[in-house]
Amino acid sequence: MTNTASCSSSPLLLLLAACVLAAAATTTSRAQEEDPPQLSLSYYSKTCPTAEEIVRAEMACAVTANPRNAAFIIRLHFHDCFVQGCDGSVLLDDTATLIGEKHADQNVNSLQGFELVDRIKLKLEAECPGVVSCADLLAIAARDATILVGGPYWDVPVGRLDSKTASLDQANSDIPTPQQGLATLITKFLAKGLSVTDMVALVGSHTIGMSRCTNFRDRIYGDFELTAKYDASAQAYLSKLKQTCPVNGGDDRVSPMDYVSPTLFDNAFFGSLTKGAGLLNSDQEMYSSLLGFETAHIVEKYWADPIAFFKDFSDSMVKMGNITNPAGGEVRKSCRFVNT
Numbered sequence: 644m645t646n647t648a649s650c651s652s653s654p655l656l657l658l659l660a661a662c663v664l665a666a667a668a669t670t671t672s673r674a675q676e677e678d679p680p681q682l683s684l685s686y687y688s689k690t691c692p693t694a695e696e697i698v699r700a701e702m703a704c705a706v707t708a709n710p711r712n713a714a715f716i717i718r719l720h721f722h723d724c725f726v727q728g729c730d731g732s733v734l735l736d737d738t739a740t741l742i743g744e745k746h747a748d749q750n751v752n753s754l755q756g757f758e759l760v761d762r763i764k765l766k767l768e769a770e771c772p773g774v775v776s777c778a779d780l781l782a783i784a785a786r787d788a789t790i791l792v793g794g795p796y797w798d799v800p801v802g803r804l805d806s807k808t809a810s811l812d813q814a815n816s817d818i819p820t821p822q823q824g825l826a827t828l829i830t831k832f833l834a835k836g837l838s839v840t841d842m843v844a845l846v847g848s849h850t851i852g853m854s855r856c857t858n859f860r861d862r863i864y865g866d867f868e869l870t871a872k873y874d875a876s877a878q879a880y881l882s883k884l885k886q887t888c889p890v891n892g893g894d895d896r897v898s899p900m901d902y903v904s905p906t907l908f909d910n911a912f913f914g915s916l917t918k919g920a921g922l923l924n925s926d927q928e929m930y931s932s933l934l935g936f937e938t939a940h941i942v943e944k945y946w947a948d949p950i951a952f953f954k955d956f957s958d959s960m961v962k963m964g965n966i967t968n969p970a971g972g973e974v975r976k977s978c979r980f981v982n983t
Contacts, residue, residue: 682800682965686779691771695783695799701763702787710906713788714852715756720785721845721963722750723778725835726813730806730968731777733814734760734978741981747814752895753855757979760784764978777978778803782964789960792851794908797957800965804972807981821858821923825932828925835966837959843929843941844955845963849900850912854922856888856896862924864890870919870931877920884922898922913946 687694705712723733726744733750734757735743744750760777763784767775779801786799819831832842863884871877880902887898899905900922901912912926921927929938945952973982 682802684798684800686802687775691774693770694767694775697766697770698763698780698783699787701766702784702791705759706788706791710792712756712759713792716788717785717848719754719756720781722754722818723781724963724966725818726810727806728966728968729778729782729803729964730972731781731978732806732809734777735809736979741809742811743809744811744814747811749818749820750814760978768976773974773976776803776805776974778805789908792906792908795953795957797961803967805975806968806972819925821925822861823925825928825934837963839937840941840955841959841962843938844959846926847912847945847952847956849926851906851908852900853897854900855894857894859922860888863888870927872919874918877918880920910945910949910952913942916942917946
């Protein structure tokens with residue numbers, strides 16, 4: 644019988660349990676050494692039919708306790724898929740024989756939600772040992788996170804494998820950064836097989852995100868007033884941002900990327916871009932850049948039509964989630980460590 648009622652384990656206990664599971668993983672799992680999978684909606688229908696129910700229940704507990712957990716999980720999934728494909732590599736801890744991705748420039752002191760992943764994985768292992776991959780866990784949880792804060796539903800194809808490697812170099816080079824220009828951002832998405840429309844739609848997840856001062860300081864002390872055309876309401880918003888993020892210090896202070904409805908997954912984020920008041924340079928570039936004739940049109944479309952945004956976001960999440968690691972992999976017992 645699946646137990647989905649409790650979601651109160653302490654982070655320390657979760658980490659200890661994850662370590663024990665990793666140490667106990669001495670037998671070869673059913674997916675160990677498998678080739679890259681063909682994803683399907685029915686992959687777990689016989690081996691773990693309650694997998695999605697388990698993930699959904701844990702995500703509901705987590706988002707109820709802290710709505711920011713929704714953004715944490717969506718971001719983890721995104722950063723996972725942009726390095727080696729959606730293979731759970733972002734979840735790996737550093738060990739004596741493996742350098743993980745958690746200390747990459749865009750991940751260190753930034754990515755959160757690892758303890759929540761541990762908790763979900765423990766529930767899945769208790770119900771279906773060695774069956775559901777950490778990469779699939781993230782893909783399903785990202786969908787549920789979106790729904791729980793008001794966003795759209797989509798079916799999640801599953802059957803991903805967990806990598807036995809990570810790439811700090813790829814994490815540093817491939818993950819988009821808040822300071823990059825539009826041409827670079829488009830190039831990074833195209834390199835993953837994602838279109839300009841996919842890029843704008845996926846960036847729309849910033850409607851529920853928070854950003855650290857170190858990522859938006861250059862923007863608010865740079866061209867913010869210019870892109871906002873010195874609008875009075877934007878000036879008031881800018882004053883608040885400068886209080887949060889001074890010229891010096893306060894690097895880890897945070898501000899919502901959607902100041903209108905920061906805990907609701909909606910299209911308000913795109914409205915702020917049309918007003919020139921996007922928090923991150925990389926976001927505002929989609930509307931204000933001289934190269935942004937295509938992206939600006941998409942931004943305006945999503946601001947005018949939330950249904951179109953929801954549809955494209957769902958489609959783009961599936962498309963991104965279908966990027967798999969060609970090297971194949973395994974189903975980890977603990978998401979933090981490869982099986983031994």
